[in-house]
Amino acid sequence: MSHGSGERGTTRLRAAPRGASGRVLVLVAHPAMHRSRVNRVLASSILGIEGVTVHDLYDAYPDFDIDVKREQALLLAHPIIVWQHPFYWYSTPAILKEWQDLVLEFGWAYGPGGHALNGKTFLSAITTGGPDTAYQPGGYNRFTIRQLLAPIEQSMHLCGIRTLPPFVVHGSHRLTDADIEHSAVGYRRVIEALRDGRLDPDRLDGPSLAAATLTDSILAPGA
């Protein structure tokens, strides 16, 4: 279970309690959450939801001293894994790289006998400074988000984890409070749909999973 509920937006993000379990594990990584405009609101919007464990990595390991056993236990206790973070240098904040290096162990997550995570589902929930138009061939950033996320997608693939199209909030610097709130509502819908198994992975193959595109078309039939 995730943390006790609090008022939205004011609740401080925290490390998940030891032994937490549920359907969705959201690993939040933002080194300065108090300065974040978007990530804080996104994370707050899913705090306290039934079946969703929110785990602030920078709160759990302020000195990067990651407790591997604890992280592996959290992974085993949730079928769906979400990374929520700003898109720093087309990648994750440093602690998520450290997390990968340490937690996804050879012989456990991959390699001979490394099947612990087989069959799980992975979602990147990221915020970018640039607008969506920048992330395309010929654009400022030349590649799509999904292309830039290829190393992560491949890492997950190596661990037998299926990667969904990323949930992206673009142009975070220019968003109004209302825009952010709108994104947060969409984010919550995505997380809830994931939790309830209403997202149909087979219908999801787009470049990204923006809130606006989260229509009934991608919900599993009959859900």
Next chain:
Amino acid sequence: MDSLFVQAFVYLAAALVVVPIAKRLGLGSVLGYLLAGLLIGPWGLHLVGAEGGQDVMHFAEFGVVMMLFLVGLELDPATLWRLRGPILGLGGLQVLGTATVVAGIALALGLPWQQAVALGLILAMSSTAIALQSLAEKGLMKSDAGQKSFAVLLFQDIAVIPMLAVFPLLATVTVAGGGEGEGHGASFVDHLPAWQHGAVVLGAISAVVGAGRFLVRPAMRAVAQTGLREMFTAAALLLVIGVTLLMSLVGLSPALGTFLAGVVLANSEYRHELESDIEPFKGLLLGLFFIAVGASIDFGLLLDGPVKIVGLLVGVIGVKIGLLLALGRAFGARRDQGAILAVALCQVGEFAFVLFSFAGQSGVLPDDIIRPMVAVTALSMAASPLLLAVNERFVLPRLVTVKAETRESDVEDEHNPVIVAGYGRFGQIAGRFLRANGIGVTGVDVDSELMDVLGKFGQKVFYGDASRLDLLRAAGAGTAKVLIVAVDQHAKAMEIVHTARKHFPHLTILARARGRTEAYELIDAGVEEVYRETFDTSLRVGADALRALGVHAYVALRGARTFRRYDEQSVRELAALRNDQAKLVSTARERVSALSTALQADLRGAHGFGDHAWDSETIREGLGLVPPSEASAAPEPAHEPDATTEA
């Protein structure tokens, strides 16, 4: 034999019943003992008679002797030399001044000048037992007031000797039994001419110093080699009793002699051993002494002439306080330190009992003066712990730089989220860090000198004892979120924690602990975070030492982190077991060996605690490129007993 056991039972039971209650009520142990004495004395349950009380008191005075020995052990010669100014100046003026004022009043009341002088000298004495015990209990011995009190008391101890010599010259009353006194007065040197007397005294002092320097160490070493703990205790007692006998023999104060012996041994390696051996005897004897004083208070006199006795009591205490306040100021004490000094020494001391009885025997004072004055002496001893408590609670807060009134309102306005109890070298760093981050901090400390220094740097700290509920409340514990307990006395820290836990359960408590044992107790008391005060620093030293040996910095850092995580976890686990000694030891051994196995594996380059990702060797083995090595095949470290590890 039976009656001895009955007496012992009565005294011990009274102490065990009354002292904890008094302590709980914040009255201090001294007052508790005195009240216990009242309870069992002739005016209470009458379990001991007035005579019996007197006998016990004479015996228990030995506790004062032991206390002076312990004080001496804490005071090396260099420190003592530094105190020579206060001892002679402040001490001398206190005795002379009090004697002069009291004698003047006595003269005005129509006493002959001889009696007036004797009375003045006797009443100038203060109680070493009560003053030092009370100051030590409040942690004030090292403060300015504590040092000054000590200096005055030491001078008084020295002054007793010439007083005993002078008294027979002041005789105005003819005594039936003749002038030969008992106790302090009787010694074989009295019959010697002055120069021989002096030589014998000097010889005795040299003997104590010489023996302390050259004899005690080898003797102690020999005793230590027997490996028998009780031999050490016997040796320590023998030392103190021997010095006492020698001093009595040459007519010096035994307290002074043992003090000297203590000073000589202050730098020896057996200091702590001696301290811990003598300490319990001292504590019990002093307690016994206080009980005896309480039992000997003559309420008959008080009931016969309450106005007279109370008047005398107030007069004596008033004169002593007034004079000490003036002297304290003249010797550079700040106002609050001066107040502590004055109140700590305002009673008439145990030497007065001796001097009164000597004065009676040598015909200096008539019985109708001695009897009420003995009652006043006992009452003043009973009153002084109360006065100290009143002083601490009501007077000191007004004298300290930050005034009590403004404090209340300030705290109310500030609504600081953090309270730091104990703003010394530990609490200060936490407080400064928080303030640097714009967090309001309410600092509380009992050291008013510190407060002044901090005040100069713009750091506001409030005066007060944070274990008191009203003070915690005034400091804003009701609205604060975090309480940092950073006092260095563990007992005080526990009191603060208990008070805070009980009355402000919403506070997150972070507490400083001296070591493991203290940490266990704090965890037991429900403290969320416990910090052993030297743990982080010494761990850093260890990690740096690894680096100096050529270990890569990051490996050393990670080793230190792992060590710390395991150690802190083990403190928490062991805290739960601390009352089960056998289990505690075996679990502690297990933890130590597990940790050591893991750390060594880490250093050998094998994965100790989950560095698999950085260890390409494991992958090579996994892919069958190399045979599995011994190190990487190491099982779960936590279950791996390692015979080579020291527990």
